[in-house]
């Protein structure tokens with residue numbers, strides 16, 4: 480079972496980092512294939528909490544090769560500070576490898592991200608302002624600067640000069656801002672170059688070699704299915720392809736080498752930033768979910784919007800990603816509720832949709848159709864096996880399996896690694912050396 484993909488089935492923040500961590504014992508390589516430091520993957524190990532933005536979650540294990548593949552956009556300043564932070568805590572990112580084809584997030588990308596959000600005013604996307612969209616735009620416009628350009632500072636400077644010619648004109652003439660200096664940026668990036676150059680390799684070649692040798696490679700998605708640039712709730716999306724298909728282009732891996740796709744699904748739904756969210760709960764229940772689930776952004780600290788599990792979206796995510804199974808996270812957060820809502824369809828102008836509506840005007844205005852189930856109303860955070868869960872909690876899991884038509888492979892009832900239970904024993908978390 481060598482090529483395993485971990486994807487988020489909602490709008491991100493489903494708990495993917497924890498699932499990657501749980502599987503770490505069986506894995507030889509963990510690959511980030513898209514996104515950038517807009518992500519925030521939390522891993523809790525006893526008293527230690529790690530929040531990874533760019534580094535693949537497996538980086539804390541000495542037997543794992545962590546890889547940043549071509550589809551990622553890399554802010555070298557953030558990457559190096561994450562590495563420093565890790566080293567201060569006694570860990571090492573020594574084995575980290577970065578694709579030379581990955582694009583760099585430049586200081587002007589961050590600036591343009593902020594300026595364009597400001598310009599959009601009420602229509603703002605609510606981006607993380609990390610420069611993600613502008614970096615991917617430049618990549619598509621073929622004026623991006625890549626990690627491999629750090630290996631030849633003459634070329635780097637030429638590309639920077641060409642890019643800044645236009646960027647500075649827009650910055651000064653349209654926005655009345657100060658221009659960026661070629662010299663200053665080149666000097667800064669020369670420093671990054673000296674620290675990163677040893678890590679730059681052809682990651683596609685290496686990943687494929689690992690897979691061909693029968694080693695296990697975990698592909699770690701950032702964000703979630705409905706933030707996908709093509710299939711998400713456009714324009715309220717990120718600028719990359721978090722879905723499983725993104726692995727093929729982002730990591731350079733053919734579809735045939737992907738043997739398993741696991742969808743990580745929070746037992747309720749959250750969303751950061753703007754955009755449609757049919758099951759959002761604006762009342763007390765939404766507040767309870769936010770408070771009990773500590774729903775504050777790992778990257779920006781923003782309060783997440785909260786609502787009920789949406790089966791219509793989950794079924795669509797299962798189709799898009801070709802999910803084999805689901806890992807249901809944060810089930811403990813639902814323990815306080817007497818009744819739990821599950822959205823099984825939408826209603827729009829008298830019409831019922833059991834599948835994701837064909838266009839956004841419907842999705843923006845549709846109303847959720849809920850089924851309600853009894854809550855279990857007892858603490859489940861210390862439960863060690865699926866069988867020990869209260870009957871009503873097991874019924875809730877079974878109901879999701881039935882509605883989606885997929886097995887729930889694991890259930891998580893708390894932040895810690897041991898609070899992730901694998902009910903059917905198909906995959907087992909194993910203790911690993913750090």
Ligand code: IMP
Nearest residue numbers: 491517518605606607611716717751752
């Ligand atoms: P960007 O990726 O910074 O351009 O932001 C685009 C949209 O994706 C915004 O609504 C962000 O809040 C959202 N977003 C980006 N990364 C994450 C994430 O890791 N978790 C949840 N939402 C995210």
